[in-house]
Amino acid sequence: MNPSKPLILITNDDGYEAKGIWALVKAALPHGEVVIITPDTPRSGMSHAITMNVPLRIKKFVNSDGIAYYRTNGTPVDCVKLGQKVILKDRKIDLILSGINHGSNSSVSLLYSGTMAAAIEGSFENIPSIGFSLLDYSSEADFTAAEAVASDIIAKVIANPFPANIALNVNIPKVPLKEIKGYKITRQTKGYWNEDLIENIDAFGTPYYWISGYLVNTDSGTGNCEEALAHHFVSINPVQTDLTAYPVLNDLKFLEK
Amino acid sequence: MNPSKPLILITNDDGYEAKGIWALVKAALPHGEVVIITPDTPRSGMSHAITMNVPLRIKKFVNSDGIAYYRTNGTPVDCVKLGQKVILKDRKIDLILSGINHGSNSSVSLLYSGTMAAAIEGSFENIPSIGFSLLDYSSEADFTAAEAVASDIIAKVIANPFPANIALNVNIPKVPLKEIKGYKITRQTKGYWNEDLIENIDAFGTPYYWISGYLVNTDSGTGNCEEALAHHFVSINPVQTDLTAYPVLNDLKFLEK
Numbered sequence: 001m002n003p004s005k006p007l008i009l010i011t012n013d014d015g016y017e018a019k020g021i022w023a024l025v026k027a028a029l030p031h032g033e034v035v036i037i038t039p040d041t042p043r044s045g046m047s048h049a050i051t052m053n054v055p056l057r058i059k060k061f062v063n064s065d066g067i068a069y070y071r072t073n074g075t076p077v078d079c080v081k082l083g084q085k086v087i088l089k090d091r092k093i094d095l096i097l098s099g100i101n102h103g104s105n106s107s108v109s110l111l112y113s114g115t116m117a118a119a120i121e122g123s124f125e126n127i128p129s130i131g132f133s134l135l136d137y138s139s140e141a142d143f144t145a146a147e148a149v150a151s152d153i154i155a156k157v158i159a160n161p162f163p164a165n166i167a168l169n170v171n172i173p174k175v176p177l178k179e180i181k182g183y184k185i186t187r188q189t190k191g192y193w194n195e196d197l198i199e200n201i202d203a204f205g206t207p208y209y210w211i212s213g214y215l216v217n218t219d220s221g222t223g224n225c226e227e228a229l230a231h232h233f234v235s236i237n238p239v240q241t242d243l244t245a246y247p248v249l250n251d252l253k254f255l256e257k
Numbered sequence: 258m259n260p261s262k263p264l265i266l267i268t269n270d271d272g273y274e275a276k277g278i279w280a281l282v283k284a285a286l287p288h289g290e291v292v293i294i295t296p297d298t299p300r301s302g303m304s305h306a307i308t309m310n311v312p313l314r315i316k317k318f319v320n321s322d323g324i325a326y327y328r329t330n331g332t333p334v335d336c337v338k339l340g341q342k343v344i345l346k347d348r349k350i351d352l353i354l355s356g357i358n359h360g361s362n363s364s365v366s367l368l369y370s371g372t373m374a375a376a377i378e379g380s381f382e383n384i385p386s387i388g389f390s391l392l393d394y395s396s397e398a399d400f401t402a403a404e405a406v407a408s409d410i411i412a413k414v415i416a417n418p419f420p421a422n423i424a425l426n427v428n429i430p431k432v433p434l435k436e437i438k439g440y441k442i443t444r445q446t447k448g449y450w451n452e453d454l455i456e457n458i459d460a461f462g463t464p465y466y467w468i469s470g471y472l473v474n475t476d477s478g479t480g481n482c483e484e485a486l487a488h489h490f491v492s493i494n495p496v497q498t499d500l501t502a503y504p505v506l507n508d509l510k511f512l513e514k
Contacts, residue, residue, distance in 0.1 A: 047334075048304035048368050055457070055465035077304075078468070085454040086466060108381065111305050111498055112334075124365065124449040156512055163505040185509045187501040192381040197342040200312070208312035209343060211335070236512050238502040241368055244444040245497035248420040252442045255413055255493050 006032035006094035006158055009122075011079040013101065013114030015042045016061070016071055020100035023143035024132060025067060027150035028097055031158055035088060036069035037079045044103075046114035048121070049075045058082055076118035084125070095157065096122035099132035099170075100146050102139060106171045106225040106235060107189035107215055119167035120241060128162035130154075135174040135229060145177035149234055153183075169237040173229050183234040189226040190219035263289035263351035263415055266379075268336040270358065270371030272299045273318070273328055277357035280400035281389060282324060284407035285354055288415055292345060293326035294336045301360075303332045303371035305378070315339055333371035337378040352414065353379035356389035356427075357403050359396060363428045363482040363492060364446035364472055376424035377498060385419035387411075392431040392486060402434035406491055410440075426494040430486050440491040446483040447476035 008028050012021040016038040028034050037058070056074045063069060072082055076098065084093060098118040105113040115131045122129030130153065134146040149172050157168075169188075173180065195213035202208055217226050225235040265285050269278040273295040285291050294315070313331045320326060329339055333355065341350060355375040362370040372388045379386030387410065391403040406429050414425075426445075430437065452470035459465055474483050482492040 042310065045307040045309045046304075047306045047374065049306040050302040050304075050369055050468055052302045052468065053299065055459070055467055056454075057463070057465055081452050081468060082454060082466065085452055086456070108498060110500060111377070112307055117304065120368070153512060160511050161508075163502065163508050166502050166505055168509075182514045183512055185506050185513055187503070187506070188499050190499070195338050195342055197313075197339065199343070202312070206314070208314055209339065210312055211307055211309065211338060236509065238505050238509055239500040240502035240505075241365060241500065242445050242447070243367060243496040243498065243500075245420065245423050245495040246444070248423055248495050248497075249442050249444070251418075251420050252425075252493065252495055254417050255410060255440055256442055257439050 007091060008032045008034050008095045008097060009083045009088065009093050010034055010036045010097045011076055011118045012038055012099055013043045013046060013076040015039045016069065018102060019141065019143055020102050020134065023147040024097055024100045024150055027147045028154055031154050035083065037083045037087060038069060038071060039076060039079060040071040040073055043075055043114050045112050046075045047112050048077055048117040051075055051078050056082060058086065076114035077121045080118050080121040093127050096127050096129040100143060100150060101133035102141055103133065103137040104135045104171055105131065105133040105169060106229060107191040107217065108193065109215065110169055110188060110239065116169055120239060123165050123167040126165055128157055129167040130157065130170055131167065132170045132172065134172045145180060146172045148177050163238065165240065167239045169239050171225060171229055171235045173232045175232050179232055180234060181232045183236055184228040186225040186228050186235045186237045187223055188237055189217055189224040191215050191217045264348060265289045265291050265352045265354060266340045266345065266350050267291055267293045267354045268333055268375045269295055269356055270300045270303060270333040272296045273326065275359060276398065276400055277359050277391065280404040281354055281357045281407055284404045285411055288411050292340065294340045294344060295326060295328060296333060296336060297328040297330055300332055300371050302369050304369050305334055305374040306332045308332060308335050313339060315343065333375035334378045337375050350384050353384050353386040357400060357407060358390035359398055360390065360394040361392045361428055362388065362390040362426060363486060364448040364474065365450065366472065367426055367445060367496065373426055377496060380422050380424040383422050385414055386424040387414065387427055388424065389427045389429065391429045402437060403429045405434050420495065422497065424496045426496050428482060428486055428492045430489045432489050436489055437491060438489045440493055441485040443482040443485050443492045443494045444480055445494055446474055446481040448472050448474045
């Protein structure tokens with residue numbers, strides 16, 4: 001990475017209207033050259049989805065602060081691919097940042113998250129990549145502390161060696177900056193989402209369902225992301241993408257033949 | 258699991274019109290009670306996406322063989338959630354099957370796959386879950402061998418203990434049944450997708466992009482899924498969802514404070 005003026009690609013899954021991405025842009029601008037490419041609508045819960053059935057479009061805009069950015073009809077992962085292969089196709093991206101998400105991506109929320117999928121997509125091509133999430137789902141969330149944390153972490157990542165093929169899942173507690181106790185390197189908390197499929201009846205008498213739910217934390221150990229966040233630490237969880245369940249390879253020998 | 262008549266939920270990501278899901282239904286029917294819930298359109302590349310911004314619908318149909326099934330406007334993961342929480346809400350699902358996918362889900366394709374995300378969703382709630390994929394993208398692919406392999410694996414999984422919180426990623430080579438050498442328990446092949454963003458111009462003179470690409474295999478070791486498939490073995494890769502990069506936790510201590 002060129003530490004004097006790294007090339008930073010920024011995306012998110014909440015779209016260009018979200019406060020979070022502009023907080024991340026403000027955090028990143030002092031550290032390098034920033035290129036922004038964001039979905040044209042909110043794309044939360046898109047995970048690692050890519051767009052296969054419709055053509056992708058890119059349009060350039062300027063926001064009310066005079067900052068140029070690109071909008072696409074793609075998913076967060078599409079944004080990273082379009083950034084790499086179209087907008088910046090002849091240049092080397094030094095850092096990919098995603099977020100700042102409105103809402104937590106700790107524990108298994110990581111698997112559903114478009115924010116983190118964009119960062120993971122960067123890690124596939126060995127680009128240092130970070131997803132940032134604030135534990136506040138509100139569209140009017142206060143990003144003051146999260147922006148300061150992001151700026152701090154960006155500076156440190158630029159100045160230090162970054163592990164190969166890794167993305168960082170950074171979750172920031174919903175407290176004022178002075179109440180943040182510090183930063184902890186964590187492991188992913190064991191858990192699952194317990195869904196309520198809320199049933200309602202539409203104007204034509206037909207039932208419909210809306211996914212709601214809550215994270216069930218099944219982790220009895222220490223050092224995990226939920227524990228750090230509960231104690232008002234920023235959680236930094238390094239993420240890799242070999243999903244092989246190595247401990248059970250032998251247990252499954254009965255399936256071989 | 259009730260081995261005499263297990264309750265089997267079947268879904269896929271290619272939708273109800275795909276040959277693959279009906280091959281899987283045929284493979285599963287001799288082994289238990291089958292409930293089918295499938296997306297109403299092809300949803301390849303949807304990964305672990307869930308539908309958050311529109312209501313979900315469920316409609317019951319009967320196919321031309323007289324088999325009842327449900328269609329939804331949701332993603333493959335939504336299908337599993339709707340199966341668990343609406344259609345079968347008072348019953349215990351013994352086995353979740355997804356596929357048979359038209360095309361490989363080996364290596365990092367796993368991360369983009371709606372087929373495998375549906376199986377992984379089942380594993381979150383500790384239901385034995387298997388995603389099946391045939392290495393043939395054609396809508397007219399021959400599923401004769403894949404159906405026999407699926408039936409064989411389903412029988413074995415029902416008769417044996419299944420590891421907790423695991424999904425199986427089963428990939429089947431595109432060869433006749435008699436040329437399949439056997440089944441191997443494998444690890445995920447290291448690699449990434451190298452995308453071509455194909456640029457074209459629409460009828461109004463505006464450029465658009467279409468994602469294409471190919472898997473780059475960067476794995477120099479043995480025992481991986483791509484190696485097994487290349488030698489005409491069925492690859493069975495057990496998958497878990499703690500993405501923590503444990504080996505680099507210490508390398509990142511510079512970020513703590």
